[in-house]
Amino acid sequence: MFDDLRDLYQEVILDHGRRPRHARRLEVFDATAKGDNPMCGDRVQVWVHRDADGRIAETGFEARGCAISVASADLMAEVVNGRSDEDVKALAEKFRDLARTGTTDAQTDAQDEALERLRPLAGVHEFPSRVKCATLPWHALLAALQGRSEASSE
Amino acid sequence: MNVTTRPSVSDAAVLDVARIRAEFPILGQTVRGKPLVYLDSAASAQKPRAVIDAMVGAMETQYANVHRGLHWMSERTTDAYEAARAAVARLINAADAAEVVFVRNSTEAINLVAHSFGRGVLRPGQAVVVSEMEHHSNFVPWQMLRDAHGIELRVAPITEAGELDMAALERLLGDGRVGLVAITHMSNVLGTYTPAERIARLAHAHGARVLFDGSQAVVHRRIDVHAIGADFYAFTGHKLYGPTGIGVLWGRRELLEAMPPFLGGGDMISSVSIERSTWAGVPHKFEAGTPAILEAIGLGAAVGFVEDIGYEAIAAHEASLTDHALARLAAIEGVQVIGRAQDRGGVISFTLDRAHPHDIATLLDRQGIAVRAGHHCAEPLMHRLGVSSTARASFGIYTTHAEIDALATALARVREFFA
Known part of the structure; x- marks a missing residue:
């Protein structure tokens, strides 16, 4: 009945939406921020722990939201590990393109394993009302890295 | 009609x-x-041919501004606009069509009451009671009134079943400081009808007026504002198979007359000089500016459609x-x-x-x-x-x-x- 929705709900999304690996509040953390989607009531909080070099050592989150938003937060927590703030910011921008348009600059992307990991979320671009589900955790993460407590809404 | x-x-x-x-x-x-x-009619209902035809027909055959033209088109349009008001009055058993104020939607109707009754009649120190199951449109205007005018906002709880807790409501009314009870007549989330007659009796027994948000209820049940004992009743047109941009505030005439205007401008005045203005009578006192003429005509057609069924x-x-x-x-x-x-x-x-x-x-x-x-x-x-x-x-x-x-x-x- 829903076969044509497998583009949106790929197995990796269903899996991470159901059993997120990073859905936990960090006991020790350097930054945290919340993201709210006032239109639907979805909410996410992200915690970040940095290593001695200031790179991300661990990311945890608590999300109240749909399969897309939970899977997106979980995959995000996975791929930002070991990255600098600059790196995360660049990746967030590419991911936003991916979510909005279904594609990104191919030349750079081919080299970016992280983006490949996030590519299953590209299906949201066909669902304008769902794009924000996928991008909300990233807004929260960027806010945390910038020392803000709340993600600014788009 | x-x-x-x-x-x-x-x-x-x-x-x-x-x-x-x-x-x-x-x-x-x-x-x-x-x-x-x-299956989303509670958000907005679809429109029958009668409504579509009434609006298109008005634009094609008899359209002009209302209440000010001395020409045929304006007179016909005014007739159609006021006929829509009369249709609404009949639908809810209003004593007088002048008690029906056209607004944009329920939100505006409630804001009108919060502004004109809230600031013009209620006094700082009095309280307004809403319930836990209100739409934001019957919540936020009262929070704004609370912050601007020193009105206490009390919230009546609901029971585990999702019904209004009448005993708790009675307790909230107990100190006699409540000036208005503003409660939904049917929850847009739970589908719960509230016992409007009992709420009105209770409110009146404690010296409070009562407003019902009938946005959902009027779609499903015949509303008789007098049988209920309401003082204000608000609903929107677009959920009642009518167009967007038109809603209704019904209020008891003596209450509407005692309230200051909401918005100032054209069509709501009796006379204007540089020093001061005097207001038109009800309902026009509350209908500043060119109203939603076509939408009112569409709502009138929707009312006819519902009454026919x-x-x-x-x-x-x-x-x-x-x-x-x-x-x-x-x-x-x-x-x-x-x-x-x-x-x-x-x-x-x-x-x-x-x-x-x-x-x-x-x-x-x-x-x-x-x-x-x-x-x-x-x-x-x-x-x-x-x-x-x-x-x-x-x-x-x-x-x-x-x-x-x-x-x-x-x-x-x-x-x-x-x-």
């Missing part, structure tokens, strides 16, 4: 759904290759749909219906154990089934229920039992999809 000369099915109190559906052009549409199953037939059809839907949903594993009020109508919120409401809505949409998912502009209620959002199916006069079956079948598949 003469309702007695048209064929009516209300005598039999049986609704010929196929005939009614034929009146709604949009219901023949397909969505994503599937026939449209529109008859509330008896509408209520019977929707009760049958609601019973059917509750039974079908209860049979699906993992589905939880939110709220189990004794007196409830065709607005059903639910959750599914394996899928978030947004995911449910996206999957159902693929089957051409339109439901709402989210907090339904009732965040305090969501908080009370301990959920962040729900999916909601809501019914109209054109909804069929087969559409509810389609919803139930698809929901069971949604659960399998997220297994």
